[in-house]
Amino acid sequence: MKxxxxxxxxxxxxxALDVFGDWWSLLxxxxxxxxxxxxxxxxxxxxxAKNILATRLRTLVERGILKTVPASDGSAYQEYVLTPKGxxxxxxxxxxxxxTEEFDEHPDEIATIMVDRDRGKPVKKLALLSQxxxxxxxxxxxxxxRPVRKVxxxxxx
Amino acid sequence: MKxxxxxxxxxxxxxALDVFGDWWSLLxxxxxxxxxxxxxxxxxxxxxAKNILATRLRTLVERGILKTVPASDGSAYQEYVLTPKGxxxxxxxxxxxxxTEEFDEHPDEIATIMVDRDRGKPVKKLALLSQxxxxxxxxxxxxxxRPVRKVxxxxxx
DNA sequence: TTGTGTGGTTGCAATATTAAACCGTATGCC
DNA sequence: GGCATACGGTTTAATATTGCAACCACACAA
Numbered sequence: 001m002k003x004x005x006x007x008x009x010x011x012x013x014x015x016a017l018d019v020f021g022d023w024w025s026l027l028x029x030x031x032x033x034x035x036x037x038x039x040x041x042x043x044x045x046x047x048x049a050k051n052i053l054a055t056r057l058r059t060l061v062e063r064g065i066l067k068t069v070p071a072s073d074g075s076a077y078q079e080y081v082l083t084p085k086g087x088x089x090x091x092x093x094x095x096x097x098x099x100t101e102e103f104d105e106h107p108d109e110i111a112t113i114m115v116d117r118d119r120g121k122p123v124k125k126l127a128l129l130s131q132x133x134x135x136x137x138x139x140x141x142x143x144x145x146r147p148v149r150k151v152x153x154x155x156x157x
Numbered sequence: 158m159k160x161x162x163x164x165x166x167x168x169x170x171x172x173a174l175d176v177f178g179d180w181w182s183l184l185x186x187x188x189x190x191x192x193x194x195x196x197x198x199x200x201x202x203x204x205x206a207k208n209i210l211a212t213r214l215r216t217l218v219e220r221g222i223l224k225t226v227p228a229s230d231g232s233a234y235q236e237y238v239l240t241p242k243g244x245x246x247x248x249x250x251x252x253x254x255x256x257t258e259e260f261d262e263h264p265d266e267i268a269t270i271m272v273d274r275d276r277g278k279p280v281k282k283l284a285l286l287s288q289x290x291x292x293x294x295x296x297x298x299x300x301x302x303r304p305v306r307k308v309x310x311x312x313x314x
Numbered sequence: 315t316t317g318t319g320t321g322g323t324t325g326c327a328a329t330a331t332t333a334a335a336c337c338g339t340a341t342g343c344c
Numbered sequence: 345g346g347c348a349t350a351c352g353g354t355t356t357a358a359t360a361t362t363g364c365a366a367c368c369a370c371a372c373a374a
Contacts, residue, residue, distance in 0.1 A: 004363085010266055011184075011267075012253070012261070013250055015257045015266075017180065017183060021183070023178060023331090027168075034300070039353075040351065052331065076340060077352075088260050095248045095249040097173070098248070104169070109172075110168075110169045110303060111303060112300040112302060113300070113301055116298060121287065121289075123287060123288075123298060126283045127283065130275070131273065131278045131281060132278075137247075140274050141274055142274045160332085160360070161331090196320075206364060207322065207364095208364090316373105319373100321369090323366105323369095325364105325365095325367100327363090327364085328363080331358105331361085332359075332360090335356080336355075337353085338352095338354100339350105340349100340352100341348105342348085342349080344346085344348105
């Protein structure tokens with residue numbers, strides 16, 4: 001009855017969800033990208049049980065999303081910061097944010113807007129472009145089987 | 158001990174996760190966006206237990222991501238299709254996919270690539286633009302408190 | 315009218331989440 | 345140094361969710 005792992009799945013969406021697709025991981029990553037680094041900061045901000053936070057931080061470190069560094073204030077504690085792989089999650093956070101901004105039933109309850117730091121103006125919606133520069137919607141795309149170079153090991157369908 | 162609900166949260170990321178932030182919902186939505194519509198199709202594709210699939214479909218319908226329609230083949234069964242709100246999740250799926258493409262340890266196990274339907278060429282990476290057209294990274298953005306128009310009801314921080 | 319496929323529901327065992335108590339190590343303060 | 349307290353967890357026990365398998369109702373076919 002173990003929660004089924006998606007790690008070996010051949011779908012890239014499933015593989016991403018396997019890494020940070022649970023209730024708390026993305027919120028921890030969001031907090032980290034807002035500059036929070038300490039165990040206590042995450043706990044206070046998210047209000048989740050400490051044991052859960054501990055296991056989540058541990059697996060996020062294992063998976064290369066976060067890394068631990070010595071505390072910046074000189075104390076003997078450690079802090080958790082995003083790796084490049086963790087920073088790469090930023091567009092996903094933006095996509096989630098923009099979906100809520102567009103479709104949520106109570107947009108008045110959204111506290112913040114994302115702005116361009118230089119100008120202070122709201123950012124535009126994420127755009128998916130073709131190689132020749134056209135804006136693509138879902139209907140303008142398809143999936144193609146990836147050409148296999150050497151030997152594919154475990155991928156199924 | 159009920160799983161804490163994020164519905165009333167003021168963070169748009171949390172609000173999105175509250176709607177489809179569990180293990181299976183996004184995969185169901187992915188399947189739906191690939192054209193799968195029937196209970197059995199989802200079940201065979203995802204390999205999840207039928208009771209779980211049933212509850213997920215029900216809540217996704219309740220939350221306006223999917224809607225049920227009479228079966229397209231004339232049989233008396235029903236099918237599940239994405240609403241506009243559900244189609245709006247597409248950029249999130251793209252962002253997840255692209256993260257895996259860029260950071261996964263075994264990219265050779267990824268089966269498909271997303272291509273522009275017209276040309277058959279891979280799509281470009283999602284781009285976040287400022288209003289004056291600059292490409293923005295995480296460090297080029299900040300969050301600003303949303304100006305409150307009328308009375309904010311429940312939002313906290 | 316008997317059989318089969320589809321679309322579920324029900325019951326039970328295993329696992330995950332939660333809150334709360336506990337604990338060792340650092341700091342802070344005297 | 346000595347005591348109190350904060351930090352960063354681990355442990356425990358209750359509850360909720362997940363997963364599997366068996367069951368069931370209805371539609372459709374023969």
